[in-house]
Amino acid sequence: MRKLRARSLSVSEARQVLRGFELESGTVDDVIDDFCRRGYLDDEALAGVLVASGVERKGQGRVALSRALAQRGIPRDVIDRALDELPDDDDERALDFVRGKARSLSRLDHDTALRRLVGQLSRRGYNGAVAMKAAKTALRETTFGSSTSGVRFVDSD
Template sequence: MGDTSRSDGGGEAGESAPSAEEVRTTAEESLVRKLRTRSLSVSEARLVLKGHGLAADAIEDVIDDFMRRGYLDDAVLAELLVTAGVERKGQGRVALSRALAQRGIPREVIDAALDELPDDDAERALEFARTKARSMSRLDPDAALRRLVGQLSRRGYAGSVAMNAAKTALREASFGSGVSGVRFVDSD
């Protein structure tokens, strides 16, 4: 009874490099798995396929096939990300544009998605500032203003929009807090 664990000559016999079709199938399956968990841009999908060693022409074939099937669509993805950024994160145009660009979405698609937004950055900034201003009532007014403007700026609101929203929200928050509004005046 000899050693049968290495009867194939060290594991090299029977092993060959995968065929181009096997590489493509593996890459497509990987892309589908990623698409099940998260929407990808065309650029991100290319990176996934490239990571599997797929040839450039095969990558474009897979991308075209997935786009034709509706699995990849930068315009739809941009609309979804803009909606999520506005409704859930309260982001401004600058932050939205940056987030879309980081996902590899082309500039013309980004511009089209942002053009669909109503021009209400000031209203959205004020709404966000109002929710945060209440928690800053105990801070020094200058510190509260700096913090609130910083938060708005990080969310992608322009400097003047952030400053106006922060001042308005802090003014409104201080109006209703602590002070009763009753004044006693000497009647002499």
Template sequence: MQPDDDGLAPVIPLFGAAGSARSSTDPAATGGPRAGVRFDDAAESDESASEEPDAESLRRGAEEILVRKLRAKQLSLAEARTVLRGTELDRDLVEDVLDEFCRRGYLDDRTLASLLVTSGTERKGQGRVALARSLSQRGIPREIVDEALGELPDDDAERALEFARSKASGMSRLDWDTALRRLHGQLARRGYGGSVAMDAARTALREAGVGRTGVRPASGVRFVDSD
């Protein structure tokens, strides 16, 4: 039901039109109790004002809220449950709505997980660790996360090197140690760890022409990185 234009409930008069011509003996004119309102009228008015919407109305309202959220962003089942629990629906109705949205295909954790993995690898250059963390933060169950990651080819090293190459070109003014530390940190934050991150960083920096400043000891012999 849409509210009135001014957002206010309609006013229900308690008196007839003749109420404005009361005599001085009328309790309303003399400041009598309730200004002439009968107690049974007041009780009926209070009961009507406090009447709660039925379960079907609550459900429709909650569904509309969830649909608006889904139009803005695809949600996991856990995220949708959180949205519905912020409404007046009881737990049973919340699960009924979620089941209906899953049946219609509006909610699908497996599809969402696959999309997040694709986006994470192709647009963000993320590795498996970062991808698993991202999906878990969205409330996607562990078994679905594992399924989605299992579809990836085992080429973390290749993806790490591709990401490192995209960043190394902007580090040509840095010395080797600083560039290596920064690039390794960027790779680690995207879920590439250990030797995969270090090897990718070293390779990308060498390809970009970033050189380590040689160390010249007192003997005058200059050591240059042989990597």
């Protein structure tokens, strides 16, 4: 119960914690079943929270989200259902993430900035095509209207 108060656990994680107390497997199963009945353990709910958090706070893509859920021991079918709830907007989320990053890389040459942005998106679980498209778009938006005079036109949207 102390572990559950600190953070939500998946059924798999709870099972590992209980095995650490050297309980018989039947006792572990009984405790897990009881915790599931009481709602203390719910892989579906946990997956939903982790997906929402990964998207909203960390800007993660589907690959990174899937990997994070699998590392927590959440079953594949539960992961797939949680990811199916996501709107199919990886392109837009990737672009939102790199827009701010592109401004901070404006002092670098185009190729270096592009490589860094694509790398950041890849580490967050976006596939190569999505990462490249978002990075190119963000860099184009950042440098649009720049000239040798140093005047930059910024879209006010």
